[in-house]
């Protein structure tokens with residue numbers, strides 16, 4: 001895994017070691033069904049270019065492919081090589097990028113949508129990630145931070161694992177301020193006990 005700080009190193013070891021059997025342990029049929037419902041609510045269109053930031057072993061790839069069609073371009077990015085190794089089996093056409101979300105190796109305005117599922121709290125520099133999401137999105141594109149639990153539950157869950165302790169989903173106002181400071185023109189936030197859904201839109205009128 002690519003790493004920067006001591007905490008990145010611990011997190012990295014955790015995810016590299018967790019890669020084997022990740023889907024079986026974390027995505028039983030009911031969780032998979034809830035994931036599909038969550039992703040189905042996104043404004044996906046046929047043929048989109050979609051970046052899955054913090055894709056893990058590619059859980060979302062078959063869902064995104066079904067929803068966005070054979071012509072969609074799926075880009076799966078993760079900092080763990082062990083996790084990323086699973087992506088090809090999920091979608092042979094997906095482009096797998098071993099990289100950090102804080103430094104995305106894509107051209108400006110390359111993607112129509114960024115999906116970040118169950119991963120944002122683990123990124124070590126949230127403002128840098130928000131800026132990168134903004135940079136790689138085309139004008140009118142959207143970034144989505146998604147979870148299958150509320151912010152409070154996610155943060156409590158992470159505190160239960162030494163390697164990811166302190167990997168928090170920022171509070172509502174902090175998310176809004178961070179994404180607006182990155183350049184996004186509007187944000188929406190929807191939170192329930194079983195779901196967290198944050199979206200940020202890059203204005204059609206933006207010029208970079």
Ligand SMILES: C[S@@+](CC[C@H](N)C(=O)[O-])C[C@H]1O[C@@H](n2cnc3c(N)ncnc32)[C@H](O)[C@@H]1O
Pocket residue numbers: 011015053054055056057058059077078079080083099100101102117118119122123124
């Ligand atoms: C909880 S897992 C979720 C993976 C996948 N989205 C899923 O739901 O199965 C979080 C993922 O974020 C990745 N990750 C952690 N820090 C990262 C960073 N700075 N940039 C990119 N990926 C990172 C980890 O390697 C891990 O695969």
